[in-house]
Amino acid sequence: MKVPVIWLKDYVDVNIDAKELGDKLTLSGSKVEEVVTTGDEIINVVTAKIEKIEPHPDAEKLVICQINVGEEELIQIVTGAKNMKEGDIVPAALHGAVLHGGLKIKKGKLRGVVSNGMMCSEEELGIAGDEPVHGLMILNEDTEVGIDIKEALGLNKSTIEFEITSNRPDCLSVVGIARETAATLGSKYNMPSMEFTPKCNLDIKNELEVEIKDSLCMRYMARGIKNVKIEPSPSWMQERLLDAGVRPINNIVDITNFVMLELGQPMHGFDKREITSNKIVVDRAQNGEKFVTLDEIERTLDSEVLTIKDGERTIALAGIMGGLNSEIKEDTKEVIFECANFEGVNIRLNSKKLGLRTESSSRFEKEIDPNLVKLAMDRACYLVQELGAGEVMEGTIDIYNNLKEEKQLKVDSQFINRFLGTNLSKEDMKEYLDRLDLNTKIEEEILNITVPTFRIDINIKEDIAEEIARIYGYDKIGSTIAKTTGLKGAKNSKLKKDDVIIDTMIGLGLNQSISYSFVSPKTFDSANISKDSDLRNVIAVRNPLGEDYSIMRTSTIASMMENLARNYSRNNEEARLFEIGKVYIKKEEDKLPEERNILTVGIYGNVDYLDIKGIVEEVLTSMGIERGTFKRQSENSSYHPGKTAEVYINKDVMGVLGEIHPDVCENYGIEVSCYLAEINLDALYNKADLVKKYKVLPKFPAVTRDIAILVDDSILVQDIEEAIRKAGGSMVEEVKLFDIYKGAQIPEGKKSIAYAIVYRDENKTLTDKEVNKVHDKILKALEYKIGAELR
Incomplete structure (x- = not known):
């Protein structure tokens, strides 16, 4: 500003x-x-009166001037200018002067005649406009002679x-x-004059009605001005507006702009002729509505834009810009002044959406004080009366439903000193706060502070400390050692389990990767996720960095595949990566999404399905889970249908693992097989048991029996082991697979599988009879449940 x-x-x-x-x-x-x-760079340039002009004896185009600069003796200057005459007052740069652009002036000779300086044009002073300059700058004849040119021209502003x-x-x-x-x-400031006397006996309440239909408008005030005289503003007002960067237009518009800059409250003036319904309505626009603003640009509105309407017709964009259809014209005779307060977030969003950021919107978007409305309206009416721009009508329309009141804060002065590291008295604190209109009363050590409504930034005691510090002077506050209390922090259960997972992964030779949680919508197609999948129901990022980061991910497949593809493109023959990250599952519209913690493992290069399965088994073991089960999964379109399994603990799904579908690998430019695992850590941690339990060494010997069975090729090893353990009960200590055979002597569509079964009883030595009984039970179970034949 x-x-x-x-x-x-x-x-x-x-x-x-x-x-x-x-x-x-x-x-x-x-x-x-x-x-x-x-004009800060201009030095030693004064006003001078030309007393005498003589021709140069040796140059037809030059003349010799004797000028009066307010000293006893005249000064001689030679010039080639032709537009001056004796008696004119001009700017004169004397010996040692500096002009615009850093040009230095020294006395010298021109064609043999001494010249003690230079008479200047607007261009040399840096005040020339766009038009070319010819000749010297001729000042008003009543200009005082011998004064600094910056003072004479007002260049020292x-x-x-x-x-x-x-x-x-x-x-x-x-x-x-x-x-x-x-x-x-440490001085006082004065508020501008605001007192005025209505000159028109007509009451605006009898001529205009205001209705607020939306809570985005917190306050709306209107007053009427009759017998308006549209003319240029006085020079002092135009000068202040120009210096502040605002172009003067006419007295009524300039008054509204002047008040906005002066008090910080935007205002607007309507030509009363254009409010044909004699009613102003604050309401939202219609979707697709067209409206031409004061800058003569047609804009398309939607229902999020708050507008000021004349009945049904929009005449202004609330808090942003007025409409061309109600602007103040040269023949305007009656004006309605509008002064209102609007919700800041809505103004900021709509201003950005419409590409229309104005002095007005830049203030409203910061949540200005609604109590400013009356001050600004009074000031505008005062200026109308002061400038003779019209007659203020009786009455005021003021709709203000929720009055904003001053806040009261109680702050311990001792806290201020402890917080700042100072030793200020409470009287000094009161003085600094009173300077800022934070009216303060002292009760023992307590500062009772009344916070005015325009200070929206003061809410807590630390805010008060900051106000005292900045007025006291940051440079006066000495350096102190911060007083801190050391507390030993401890990791929660989740973080401890994360550490176990990370240690396990690193121990298996994997490297940790980190990916963004926001991804591109294109990743669903790249990961071969079906069109009707729930994973496509995503949360969109409101202000994305770009399309590639516009949604929150619901799957980590794409993130891991991108990391593998990056390694593959850099000719890394092998990659072993893992990531602990989140996915975001959308819930109902008014609820926050579900955040799931996911362990993702991705590998390629000299690996197969058993490698990824072994990694997952180690994860389960690290969480104190003895065994998980793996069930074939063929419906996940991102994975190879014949080499994919879901991971279960009891009946609960923990995740999925397997070989990535060849089409997905092709989408990411990877020409070798990739294997991924996605484990729901939240579900896994609920099953985890990290307490280490002591188990005594066995006192009694084990008995090992080998079996070789013939089964269908489609039978899973996992199902065979499950049948053995279930039939053997607690006596089966371990089941070891040591051979799988297909070939000679094995029928087509069959396979031979051999196990070593370890039997043990913790309380006694097993007899052959006891082992045989359980062993036979296992063989019968295998025959009955999976059709196995003993070889």
Whole structure:
């Protein structure tokens, strides 16, 4: 925000230069971006009166001028200009002067005649416009002679540009900066005059009705101005607007812009002729509605845009810009002043969506104080009366349903000193807070603070400490050693189990990878996920970095495949990766998504299905789970239908593992087989038991019996082992597979499988009779359940 220093001085005494003021304000928390002083580089240029002009004896195009610069003796300057005459007052750069662009002037000779300087044009002073300049700059005849040209032309004006943060909308105004200036310098500031007397006996309440249909408008105030005279604003107002970067238009529009810059409250003026229904309605636009704003651009609105309507016809975009259909014209005779307060988030979103960020929207989007509305309206009416721009009507329409009131805070002064590392008295604290309009009363050690409604950034005691610190001076606060209390933290159960998983994976030779949780919608097709899969029901990112990061992932297959593909593209012959990450499963619209913790393992290069299965078995073992079961899975389209299995613990699914479908590998540019496992860690951790249990060494010997059976080729080894253990009961200690054979002497479609079964009883030595009984039971179970034949 640009604040002209001359405007700032209307409300607060400033007796230091602009640069020093900018430095002090920066130290007190108001960040200054730039201090610009017009004509700052111009040195030793004064106003001079041409007393005599004579021709140059040796040059037809040059003349010799004797000029009066307010000294006893005249100064001689030679020039080639032709547009001046005796008696004219011109700018004169004397010996040692510096002009615009750093040009230095020294006395010298022109064609043998001494010249003690140079008379200047607008171009040399840096104030020429776009039009070419011919000749010297001729000043008004009543200009005082011998004064600094910057004073004569008003070139010594300074403007300070501030970076206003989103938590300080009160500083988006000249008065707000004046308040900060007064607090910083320890002086007082004055509010502008706001008192006026209605000159028109007509009451606006009898001529206009206002209705608010949406809660996005917190307050709406309207007043009427009759017998309006549209004309240019006075020079002082135009000068302040221009210095602040706003183009003057006419007195009524300039008043609304002046008040907005002065107090930080946007306003708008409607031509009363265009409000044909005599009713203003604050409501949302219709989807697809077309509307032409003051910049003469037609915009397409939707139902999220809050508008000001004349009955059904839109005449302004609330908090953003007025409409071309109700602008103030040269023949406008009656004006309706609007001053309102709108919900900031809605203004910011719609301003961005419409590509229309204005001085008004930049203030509303920061949640300005609704109590500013009346101050701004009173000030605008005062200026109308002061400028003779019209007659203010009686009455005010003011709809303000939820009054915003001042906050009360109680803060211990001892806390302030402990927090800041200072030793300030509570009286000093009160003084600093009172400077900022934070009216404070002291009760023993407690500061009772009344926080004005325009300070939306002050809510807790630490905020009060910050206000005291910045006015006291950050540079005065000494360095202290922070007082901390060391506490020994402990990892929760999940983190401990994560560590076990990570150690297990690293121990198996895998490297940990990390991927983004937001992915591209294209990954579903790349991972061969079916069109009707629930995994495609995703959560979209509101402000994505791009399409590749626009949704939250519901599967980690794509992330792992991208990592494997990156390794493969760099000619890594083998890759062994794992990732512990989250997937996000969408719930009902008004509920947060389910976040599942997933262990993903990805391998390729000199591996097969048994490698990925072995890794998963080690994971289960690390979690204290003796055995998991694996059931064939052929419906997962991302995996090879014949080399995929689901992992179960009892009847609960833990995840899936297997070979990735060749089409998926092709989509990622991988020409070798890849094997993945996805394990639901939340489900696995619920089954985990990390408590190490002591088991005594066996006292009694084991008995081992070998069996070789003939089964159908389709029978799974896992089913055979399950049948053996179930039939053998507690006496079976271990089942070891040691041979699988197909070939000669084995019928087509059959396979021979050999096991070593270890029997043991913890309480006694087994007899052959006891072992034979259980062994026979196992053989019968194998024959009955899976059709096995003993070889």
